[in-house]
Every structure is written in C-alpha cells, then in structure tokens.
Amino acid sequence: xxxxxxxxxxxxxxxxxxxxxxxxxxxxxxxxxxxxxxxxxxxxxxxxxxxxxxxxxxxxxxxxxxxxxxxxxxxxxxxxxxxxxxxxxxxxxxxxxxxxxxxxxxxxxxxxxxxxxxxxxxxxxxxxxxxxxxxxxxxxxxxxxxxxxxxxxxxxxxxxxxxxxxxxxxxxxxxxxxxxxxxxxxxxxxxxxxxxxxxxxxxxxxxxxxxxxxxxxxxxxxxxxxxxxxxxxxxxxxxxxxxxxxxxxxxxxxxxxxxxxxxxxxxxxxxxxxxxxxxxxxxxxxxxxxxxxxxxxxxxxxxxxxxxxxxxxxxxxxxxxxxxxxxxxxxxxxxxxxxxxxxxxxxxxxxxxxxxxxxxxxxxxxxxxxxxxxxxxxxxxxxxxxxxxxxxxx
Numbered sequence: 001x002x003x004x005x006x007x008x009x010x011x012x013x014x015x016x017x018x019x020x021x022x023x024x025x026x027x028x029x030x031x032x033x034x035x036x037x038x039x040x041x042x043x044x045x046x047x048x049x050x051x052x053x054x055x056x057x058x059x060x061x062x063x064x065x066x067x068x069x070x071x072x073x074x075x076x077x078x079x080x081x082x083x084x085x086x087x088x089x090x091x092x093x094x095x096x097x098x099x100x101x102x103x104x105x106x107x108x109x110x111x112x113x114x115x116x117x118x119x120x121x122x123x124x125x126x127x128x129x130x131x132x133x134x135x136x137x138x139x140x141x142x143x144x145x146x147x148x149x150x151x152x153x154x155x156x157x158x159x160x161x162x163x164x165x166x167x168x169x170x171x172x173x174x175x176x177x178x179x180x181x182x183x184x185x186x187x188x189x190x191x192x193x194x195x196x197x198x199x200x201x202x203x204x205x206x207x208x209x210x211x212x213x214x215x216x217x218x219x220x221x222x223x224x225x226x227x228x229x230x231x232x233x234x235x236x237x238x239x240x241x242x243x244x245x246x247x248x249x250x251x252x253x254x255x256x257x258x259x260x261x262x263x264x265x266x267x268x269x270x271x272x273x274x275x276x277x278x279x280x281x282x283x284x285x286x287x288x289x290x291x292x293x294x295x296x297x298x299x300x301x302x303x304x305x306x307x308x309x310x311x312x313x314x315x316x317x318x319x320x321x322x323x324x325x326x327x328x329x330x331x332x333x334x335x336x337x338x339x340x341x342x343x344x345x346x347x348x349x350x351x352x353x354x355x356x357x358x359x360x361x362x363x364x365x366x367x368x369x370x371x372x373x374x375x376x377x378x379x380x381x382x383x384x385x386x387x388x389x390x391x392x393x394x
Contacts, residue, residue, distance in 0.1 A: 006052060007033075007073075011045055012098045014091050019081040021095040026052035026074040028106060030390050032135050033073035034059060034327060036112030037120060039088065040276065043078040047277060051076035051298050058324040060379040061356060063386055068335040069328070070139055071386050075107050083114035084243065089123065096127035108133040110330065111199070113276070113297070116242065117154070117164060133330070140334070152340035153333045161203070161237075163342050164326075169203020170346055171325020172296045174353040175317055176204075176270055177211055179292055182361060185269070186212075193217035193266035193290070196275030198244030200296045200323065202237050204272055209233040217266040219275070220245045224262035227255045264288055273300035280305050288314060295319035310370055318372035320379070321360055325349050 008025035035055035056074030063071045111117040124132045140146045156163040214230040239250035273279045274296035285305040293316045332338045364374035
C-alpha cells in the first residue's frame with residue numbers, strides 16, 4: 001500500500017535523561033487510533049512511523065462489519081531507552097505525562113517491546129491518566145460494563161500465565177499452523193526456532209509445542225539455547241525473568257548454549273523472530289534454511305532480505321497479520337465480541353486468524369505475490385470501506 005503522511009508525528013526529549021520519545025498517529029478513525037508503546041535503545045522516529053502504518057493495516061485486516069468491534073486508526077509510541085536501565089521507569093512516566101493530551105483524546109496504547117502491560121498501567125496512573133485506552137471510551141455503548149469485562153479478562157490466568165500475555169502468541173501459532181496445514185506438513189516432527197522468549201515469543205513457543213511441533217532453539221539477550229531433540233518449553237518459561245531472559249541453571253543436560261544469532265541457522269522448518277525489528281537483513285538471510293519465517297515481532301525482516309528469501313522459496317508470513325491477535329483481542333473483549341473467558345477467547349482468535357491467513361495466502365497464490373503484498377492488498381480494499389462507514393480524520 002502506498003505510504004501517506006501520518007496525521008501526527010512528534011518527538012519528545014526528556015529534560016532529565018536526554019532520552020527521546022516519539023509518537024506517530026498514522027490514521028484516525030472516528031477520531032481514535034490504536035497502537036502500543038515500545039521502549040528500546042536505538043528506537044527511532046522512522047521505526048515508530050513504520051509501526052504506526054502497520055497498525056493501520058492490522059485494524060483494517062480485522063474489520064468485520066458484523067462484529068461489535070469498531071476498527072480504529074493506527075498509531076505507535078516509542079522511547080529510545082534501555083528498559084533495564086534503573087532510570088527507565090521515570091523516563092516512561094515523564095513521556096506519558098508529555099503525551100497525556102493525546103492519550104486522553106485520540107491514542108489508545110498498551111504494552112509493546114520492552115514494556116509489560118502492568119508497567120504501562122502503573123506509569124499511566126502515575127502520569128495522571130485514567131487508563132492507557134481511555135480515548136476509546138466515548139465509542140462504547142456501555143463503558144462501565146466494557147471496562148469491567150476487560151479487567152476481568154486480564155485477571156484470567158492459564159497455567160500461571162495471564163490471558164493477556166497468551167493471546168498474541170496463540171495468534172502467531174495459529175498463523176504458523178495454518179501455513180503448515182495448507183502445505184500438508186504434519187505438526188509432529190516439524191521443528192521451530194524462536195528468537196525472543198518474552199510475552200509474544202514465550203506464548204508462541206508454548207502453543208506451538210502443545211500443537212506437536214518441536215522447539216529446537218530459543219534465543220534471549222544472553223544467547224541461543226538449542227537442543228535438536230527438543231527443548232522443554234514449560235521449564236524455560238518458568239525460568240524467565242521479567243524481560244524474557246532464561247536462568248541458565250534451569251537447562252537440562254542435553255541443552256546447549258550458542259551465540260545469540262544461532263537461532264537463524266537452526267535446523268528447523270519454522271523460524272519465529274519475536275524480539276527486535278530488523279533482525280533479518282541481506283547479509284544473514286542467506287544462512288537461513290527454514291521454509292517459513294513467521295513474524296511475531298514488528299518489522300523483523302528487512303524488505304530487501306524478504307525479496308531474497310522469496311527468491312529462494314522461503315515464505316515470510318508478515319507481522320501485519322501474524323502478530324495482530326493481541327490488538328484484536330483487546331477490542332473484541334472491550335466491545336463485547338468475546339467475554340472474559342480463556343477458551344472463548346482462544347477459539348475466537350483461532351477462527352479469526354485462520355480465516356485471515358487463509359485469505360492472505362490464497363490471495364498471494366492467485367496474484368502471484370508475496371503474503372505481505374497480499375495482506376496489504378486486502379487492507380487497501382478494506383480501508384475505504386471503513387472510512388465510508390465510520391469516517392476518518394487525516
């Protein structure tokens with residue numbers, strides 16, 4: 001889809017630390033846009049601009065005229081700061097104070113790379129906000145009921161992990177499983193490597209392992225843990241810290257430690273980059289032997305690298321579809337398409353993701369294009385329909 005100028009783009013500088021933060025609103029629908037807030041060293045305005053555009057596409061791709069879920073525009077926030085820095089929380093609070101008028105009026109946000117939802121909620125309260133998603137409240141028919149429903153959903157736990165932390169990975173896993181099923185590849189015996197064991201990567205590893213796939217490699221900030229016979233995903237998840245780093249004391253005798261980039265060359269059919277953007281570039285893509293790359297992270301494969309991968313027969317399932325489940329689940333729950341119940345949420349999410357991935361892959365096959373081009377084409381067809389029905393503000 002051709003890029004257009006965003007509705008809003010701003011850069012903020014923290015007067016105490018010198019850290020910079022960014023907010024980009026790509027598009028408003030009914031005056032509101034949706035998109036998470038990330039914190040990582042090296043975050044840039046260009047990065048946040050691309051992510052905001054991606055959020056516009058994700059909203060459009062999940063548009064269902066029969067659903068209660070009202071599609072929003074796309075936005076994103078980012079802070080150039082290491083979330084492990086002792087001063088990071090103060091930077092987060094000051095950033096939210098600075099952008100408070102936008103959160104109150106038009107930008108609904110939540111956790112993204114480097115930040116948990118609990119941390120965002122705590123900082124938002126300290127910054128004087130009612131909620132990080134309060135801009136959407138005027139669009140609700142029953143605001144108190146909707147807020148209770150979402151709060152109840154976030155209180156649900158499944159095997160010790162919150163439902164809000166699991167839905168995104170469930171969607172990523174379903175995208176991968178749909179591609180395998182279309183290709184006639186059995187789940188059992190299919191090997192997968194995951195980069196990042198935080199909220200998205202950890203949940204994805206859990207759902208793929210429970211579907212019968214063998215997780216042979218996971219990477220965190222300390223390096224890559226591999227075991228050709230299969231890693232014990234549940235043990236690794238239980239041994240994570242708050243940033244997704246695994247305590248190496250939990251490793252089994254057959255588990256080995258390799259450098260951080262080893263996940264790329266793992267002997268696996270499926271790669272799941274679930275951490276940083278720009279992880280796969282033109283130089284390291286040639287070492288990939290997997291058949292599918294499933295983008296759980298935002299923008300992990302550079303465009304030129306994707307072209308080279310496609311020429312080698314490697315299919316990239318794009319982030320705008322693959323990792324859209326978390327955002328969609330928030331709104332399905334808030335607007336009342338699903339209740340605060342894990343089985344109901346997972347079933348609804350799986351149906352939606354499977355239908356979306358099937359549509360994308362069928363379109364790609366029909367048009368002779370990549371899945372990303374097909375996803376963008378689907379979004380381009382839906383955006384005018386959304387704008388005609390709900391109006392847009394640019």
